[in-house]
Amino acid sequence: MSIPFARTAPQGPAASVLDTVHGRTVPDPYRWLEDGESTATRRWLDARQREFTEAARTWPMRDRLAADITRLLDHDLWSPPLLRGGTAFATRRSPGDEHPRIVALEDALEGGGAHHGGTGGRGKGRHAKGGAAPRSERTVFDPVAADPSGRTTLDAWEPSPDGSLVAVQTSTGGTEHGELHILRTRDGSPVEPPITGVRYSHVAWLPPDLGGPAFFYARRDGADGRRGLWLHRVPVDGAAAAGAPDVLVRACTGPRTVPGVRVLGGRLLLATESHGTGHRNDVWIADLHASPPDAPAWVPVQEGLEAETTADLGPDGVLYLRTTLDAPRRRICAADPAAPAPGNWREVVPEDPDAPLDGFTAAGTPDRPELLVARTRLGVSSLDAHDARDGRRLRAVDLPGEGMVTRLEQGPDGTAHFCYADVATPQGVLLLDPGAARPRPWPSAADGGRPPAPAARIRRRVLRCRSADGTRVPITLLSAPGSDPDEGGPLLLHAYGCFGRPRQFGFSATVLAWLRAGGRYAVAHVRGGGDGGRDWHRRGAGRAKPRAVEDLVAAADALVEGGHADRARLCLTGGSAGGMLVLAAAGLRPDLCAAVISSAPLTDMARFERMGLGRMWTREFGTAADPDDFAALLSYSPYHLALDGAGGRRPAVLLTGFHSDTRTGAAHPRKMCAALQGAGAPALLRYERDVGHGQRAVSRAVALAADAHAFAAERTGLRPRPGGR
Structure with missing residues (x-):
């Protein structure tokens, strides 16, 4: 029997706040909880932690789920390699590691991408469990060695063109406010003090024939009040860079834009500026051979258009552009770098009306350039090779199963690398040779690499329901062999439905552990997400965001009415903006389900712009400054639905909050x-300090997942199988 939940919240030190917004009286009795450091808030959090600990102690599935999730993570996790100066760089997280580390593999990619070497140590005197490491592998940066507490995460990194240096961005305690370190590859030692004021900065090294070492980077958090792209020259041999301060090469055009930078083909400097999360950006290029690095001559590629465009430079010297311009599901166009404006674009790979084009890379050789194109249909990727000159589909790439392709990148000598994972298969890196249809694992078995094997067989079924306005909404239902998808047993229903992000079915040890325990898992592909392209996103964004909530309600009802779920055994689950969505659905329909898991959610939509990065998200949700936007926000704001709701049956809710959350803000789950x-x-409320919205140590991630899903098991009646896990 579970420990009873608290029925009344301790009173705060201040009287209830009443705001008047656009003539409406809006109560906010728990605004005092927005101050996360006050004595009253700390006492309140201590009481909530005691409640959670007492309840979690009674959940019988917690230890079994934690053990199975840990087992499912017990494999090597690599990133695609980057070849620089004869050295291949990658991240590797081995079994038992808390964080991935950056490793260097000498002579690791030669002869069309073959990986050579033998067996040997992992670095720091340790050996990889379950498979030998490449002979030449050495660790360049290990977050745990830098901070044994595990609170420091590796956020981004980029090696220099000659492979002698690596730019490493880290942050500590979950705040995501990072530092950019320049390390020597040979021993991981720092070259100079770190650059501060960065947050997930892109780093683009200056080609060596143009001087150096130097790189361009993005400052998003402000530097002397200025945000934009900067050129930084690295001191040589530890000498002070006297008289060489960082140079601002492109300032941001507005306070809510996000800058990015890349160097394409060792020649073109690419600058991007995204406008919040509205899937609109501006793009410029500068020929580094025609203008000095500290004063690039910018040429617009796309400017002031309602479109999102990314670029790559092919081996033939042509600029290839993936764009939503005149193509909501994206197409690929080609342009001459000397005249890259949209009026000069030539369509190469047209839009597919049935599948968004999620990623691409230019591969092949100068005389036979190819475009590798990844599309996603309801969470499942396909990968095709197209002739870069005329767009003809040359062949389909043979993927291991029905899963997700990510990190599609150019390799040496016309090769390409990408990551593949599916619900039952942990993520692995695959290498595709020029002209090949079947990729091969990287690292190879001869080098100690071991491609992840499927952990289980999973059945996938696609259903459709009708939302309140008649729109047909897809639902993916997953189950393990041995469980009946129509039995109405314990079911997790997940939804995200924001920022145009499609739901892709990669590997999740948490989901797989739930399925192996006898539960089932469903995803509602609601509007506001990206499963149907840009139009699908727009139909569930801004003042139309209530449509996304209606879609989720319709999905839950359809699963129940179709015999796939029982309301008493149904749990909604979502995180971040998806956490807001599941809370809103349950707030509008308290009879919808038995339980809700909402992780680091948005909840107070009247004040979301004042917390975390909310000010950047007005294109997604609207703004309280506009009366019509405000009315829409209040119609589904979970916090206000809870304040306005009448008594009676309500689903049990588990909220998770992270004190250092600088994205959504930790005040949301508290309130x-x-x-x-x-x-x-x-x-x-399960509340943690010293972590934030993003990455965390593996052990803390396992603990969070096990707690959340043990709660779901308790509320939906999932019990340990006799003699099972």
């Missing part, structure tokens, strides 16, 4: 928990 408990709803 939501207080509102639910104050209304008599069964709600728990």
Whole structure:
């Protein structure tokens, strides 16, 4: 029997706040919880932690789920290699590691991408479990060696063209406010003090024939009040860079834009500026051979258009552009770098009306250039090779199963690398040779590489339901062999439905552990996500965001009415903006399900612009400054639905919050928990310090996942199988 949930929330030190917005009175009785450092908030959090600990102690599935999730993560996890100066760089997380580390593999990619070498150590005197490491492997940077507490994460990295240096970006405690370190490859030692004021910065090294070492990087968090792209010259041999301060080469055009930078083909400097999360950006290039690095002559590729465009330079010297311009599901165009404006674009790979074009890379050789194109249909990727000159489909790439292709990147000598994973197969790196249809694993078996094997067989079924306005919404239902997809047993229903992000079915040890325990898992591909391209996103964004909530409600109802779920055994689950979505659905329809898991959610949509990065998200949700936007925001704001809700049956809710969350902001789950408990709803808050919205140590990720899904098991009746895991 579970420990009863708290029925009333402790009172705060201040009276309830009443705001008047566009003539409407909006109560905010728990605004005092927005101050995360106050004595009252700390006491309140201590009480919530005691409640959670007492309840979690009674959940019988917790230890079994944690053990199975840990087992499923017990494999090598590589990133695609980057070849620089005869050295291949990659990240590797071996079994038992808390974080991935950067490794260097000497002479690791030769002769069309073959990986040579033998067996040997992992670095730091350790050996890889379950497979030997390449003979030449050495660790360049290990976050745990830099910070044994495990609080420091590796956020981004990029090796120099000659492979002698690596730019490494880290952050500590989950805040995502990072530092950019320049390390020597030979021993991982720093060249100079770190650059501060960066957050997930792109780093683009200056080609060596143009001087150096130097690189361009992005400052998003402000530097002397200026945000944009900067050129940094690295001191040589430890000498001070006297008289060489960083140079601003392109300032951001507005306070809510996000800059990016790359160097294409060792020649073209590419600058991008994304406008919040509205899937609109501007793109410029500069020929580094025609203008000095500290004063690039920028040429617009795309400017002021309602489109999102990314670029790559082919081996034939042509600029290839993946764009939503006149193609909501994206197409690929070609342009001469000397005249790259949209009026000069030539369509090469047209839009597919049935599948968004998610990624591409230019591969092949100068005389036989190819475009590798990844598309996604309801979470499952396909990969095709097209002739870069006329767009003809040359062949389909043979993927290991129905899964997800990510990190599609150029390799040496016309090769390409990408990551592949599916629900039952951990992520691995595959290498595709020029002209080949079947990729091969990287690293190779001869070098100690071991391609991840499927952990289980999973059945996938696609259903469709009708939303409130008649729109047909797809639902993917997953189950393990031995469980009946129509039995109405414990079911997790996941949704995200924001920012145009499609749901892709990669590997999740948490989902797989749930399926192996006898549960089932479903995904509602609601509007606001990217499963149907840009139009599908727009139809669930801004003032249309309530449509995404309606889609989720319709999906839950359809699963119940179709005999696939029982309301008493149904749990909604979502994180971040998806956490807002599942809370809104349950707030509008308290009878919808038995439980809700909402991780690091948005909840107070009247004030989301004042917390975390909310000010960047007005294109997705609207703004409280506009009366019509505000009315839409309040119609589904989970916090206000909880404040306005009448008594009676409500689903049990588990909220998770992270004190250092600088994206959504930790005040959201705090206020939501207080509102639910104050209304008599069964709600728990699992709250952590020293972590944020993004990456964390593996052990902490396992603990979070096991707690959340043990809660779901408890509320939906999933019990340990006799003699099972």
